Amino acid sequence: MAASGLARPSSVTVPVARRTAVRAVGTLLAVELLAVALYLRVTNTGVLAPRYTLYPFVWINVGVWVLLRRPAVAAARRRRLLAGAVAVAYFLLLAVAGGLLGGGGMSMPARIAWLSPGWGPALLYTGDWVSLTVIPFEVVGYAVLATLVYTVVLAGARSALAGLLGVATCVGCLWPFGAALLAVLGGVGSPLATAVPGVAYDLSTALFLLTVGMLYWAAGRAA
Structure with a gap:
């Protein structure tokens, strides 16, 4: 009893x-x-294609879920510093590839673009030396990938190869979002808007999910 x-x-x-x-x-x-x-x-x-409006929430929700479930890895301070440096470099690489961070040009004051939730509110700034296009779901997605790379590198050098594969995957697939934002800001009838194929959104989201899954699996296996 x-x-x-x-x-x-x-x-x-x-x-x-x-x-x-x-x-x-x-x-x-x-x-x-x-x-x-x-x-x-x-x-x-x-809304012409509802899935494009909902894709940012896919990035955000999956990213938060993965971060909450990623394994905790114990490591020495030196290994943590190394993993942190790799993660920061990875984030910056994605930020440049995705159009979040770029070179400067004609100086313009910072402004907010009130786009659809997840796409916006987007912070836009162009200075003499640097330009920023801060799209909420991209920042979350990049941060999630960088954190997973941190965990993978922390768990072991061999598993870090998965992170390098993630770089190759995402750097090649995230550029459409930066181009798409410019198309939105330039107008639906702009040449850039007509040049961005709709499939780019689907491909970028699919490859993002693939990379997240791969890094999450590698982190869990190595931990």
């Missing part, structure tokens, strides 16, 4: 935890959809 009494709480805790997680995810998705609906209503903006 005592044994069965002790086993009962664990059998109840698991379903409760799952229900709590499902409710949290459902609430998050509802808030995101509500934010998009409010934005479309307030700005009187039409």
